[in-house]
Amino acid sequence: MTTNPIKTDARHARRHRALPKDARCSCGEADARCLIPTGERVTCYACQSLQAGRSATERHHVAGRHNLDTTVPIPNNEHRILSDRQQDWPRGTFRNPDQSPLLQAAAAIRGWLDILILILERAVGWIPGFLEALDAWLCARIGPEWGHEFRVAHPLQVPPASSGGGR
Numbered sequence: 153m154t155t156n157p158i159k160t161d162a163r164h165a166r167r168h169r170a171l172p173k174d175a176r177c178s179c180g181e182a183d184a185r186c187l188i189p190t191g192e193r194v195t196c197y198a199c200q201s202l203q204a205g206r207s208a209t210e211r212h213h214v215a216g217r218h219n220l221d222t223t224v225p226i227p228n229n230e231h232r233i234l235s236d237r238q239q240d241w242p243r244g245t246f247r248n249p250d251q252s253p254l255l256q257a258a259a260a261i262r263g264w265l266d267i268l269i270l271i272l273e274r275a276v277g278w279i280p281g282f283l284e285a286l287d288a289w290l291c292a293r294i295g296p297e298w299g300h301e302f303r304v305a306h307p308l309q310v311p312p313a314s315s316g317g318g319r
């Protein structure tokens with residue numbers, strides 16, 4: 153999806169340099185694309201917008217304003233992320249200077265994919281890390297046998313363990 157990972161990495165590194173380590177807004181937002189350094193504290197674009205009396209959503213040009221006039225309401229922080237992702241599209245697709253219908257279609261699909269990816273990241277992207285942390289916590293509290301005991305107690309909820317094992 154990314155056409156120039158070096159450019160993307162440089163953009164992300166620049167953003168992180170402007171923020172304290174482990175920066176997070178009081179609302180929990182931790183995505184650097186959404187955070188704004190404000191003196192010693194950090195706030196997010198959504199909280200800043202609400203404090204300024206602005207709407208909680210913004211109109212997002214799904215295919216980029218050069219391709220389609222179609223917009224959808226997107227929460228403020230997510231709009232920042234989607235607009236940032238559009239910077240990773242091929243320049244010709246994003247700008248479409250000759251108004252190619254093929255590039256319009258490509259932009260529409262790229263915009264839709266970006267929204268799907270964002271929904272996946274925001275809705276379930278946290279779950280693998282949570283499960284791994286919970287497993288480590290249970291192993292520390294109960295011992296590594298907790299999984300076997302759970303499997304015996306709830307045989308229908310857990311698939312059988314792989315015969316390969318990991319040890």
Ligand SMILES: [Zn+2]
Nearest residue numbers: 177179196199
């Ligand atoms: Zn916030």
